[in-house]
Amino acid sequence: MKTGDSTLPHEAAAATVPPPEVLLSCEQLVIGYGNKALLPPIHLQVRRGDFVAVVGRNGSGKSTWFKTLLGLLAPVSGRIEKGVPGMRSAYVPQTASIDALLPVRPKEMVLWGRLTGWNFLRPFSSPEDRRVAQEALDTVGARAFAHRPFRELSEGQKQRALLARVLASDADLVLLDEPTAAMDAVAERETMQRLAALARERRIAVVVVSHDLAMAAEYASTLLFVDREAPAVVLGNAQAVFTHPAFRHQYGDEYAARLGSGSSLGPIPG
Numbered sequence: 001m002k003t004g005d006s007t008l009p010h011e012a013a014a015a016t017v018p019p020p021e022v023l024l025s026c027e028q029l030v031i032g033y034g035n036k037a038l039l040p041p042i043h044l045q046v047r048r049g050d051f052v053a054v055v056g057r058n059g060s061g062k063s064t065w066f067k068t069l070l071g072l073l074a075p076v077s078g079r080i081e082k083g084v085p086g087m088r089s090a091y092v093p094q095t096a097s098i099d100a101l102l103p104v105r106p107k108e109m110v111l112w113g114r115l116t117g118w119n120f121l122r123p124f125s126s127p128e129d130r131r132v133a134q135e136a137l138d139t140v141g142a143r144a145f146a147h148r149p150f151r152e153l154s155e156g157q158k159q160r161a162l163l164a165r166v167l168a169s170d171a172d173l174v175l176l177d178e179p180t181a182a183m184d185a186v187a188e189r190e191t192m193q194r195l196a197a198l199a200r201e202r203r204i205a206v207v208v209v210s211h212d213l214a215m216a217a218e219y220a221s222t223l224l225f226v227d228r229e230a231p232a233v234v235l236g237n238a239q240a241v242f243t244h245p246a247f248r249h250q251y252g253d254e255y256a257a258r259l260g261s262g263s264s265l266g267p268i269p270g
């Protein structure tokens, strides 16, 4: 069993500059069901400004890690620390899991993203809330369908609405489970660009599950590769992950090499 290097790139920065705050920390975290470990221990720190992409094949444990971070599933062992006091987190589930729940329109959904704690007692949103919500809807190109029922939207439109909610939420830490799965190629790239900009400019920590490895490599500062079969957890930059034996075993040497070289990618062989 292999555990990757847990040092994120900025940790190598000059010792005189204090590192950004840690917003999420997993200490030898073992995830699984019914006390049965799914993966080797996950050991990482996510700081302000980090953009971490979680990659791995279907059934490899990505959503299980998210569920554990959210407190929906108890860790088998190890610890999770959520950063600083008063920190706000936002979670964007895979679209399918909220479809039926919401007889609501994107406009309200995004506004509600601004409410937390005692704010729930405030019956009306403020002009500032409405301004921020509208700006978020515009940013993701959702203005045209902001007033339509959420459940009538296309999958890609739903994902845009969910992204607008994150933009409006002022969260410090954002966890997104396959936020671009139903988007067209242009929207997907725009979304990854926006998430990278959020991390960089607003100093938010972004953790995103993605099956688009080339896009993850291009925009994320760090990749977390999980592989239930090996089993393995590999943390590092794209180069380190794509050359790792466990990754090459799962995706094939040729495909991994093409990813590593950044050349144009065809479908995954096999």
Ligand SMILES: Nc1ncnc2c1ncn2[C@@H]1O[C@H](COP(=O)(O)OP(=O)(O)OP(=O)(O)O)[C@@H](O)[C@H]1O
Pocket: 033, 038, 056, 057, 058, 059, 060, 061, 062, 063, 064, 065
């Ligand atoms: N409630 C559960 N009890 C037991 N095993 C489960 C449960 N939910 C999921 N699993 C198993 O845990 C493994 C990891 O599932 P998980 O949903 O974390 O994968 P994933 O990497 O998110 O996959 P995908 O890319 O398909 O979304 C799978 O083998 C799955 O069958």
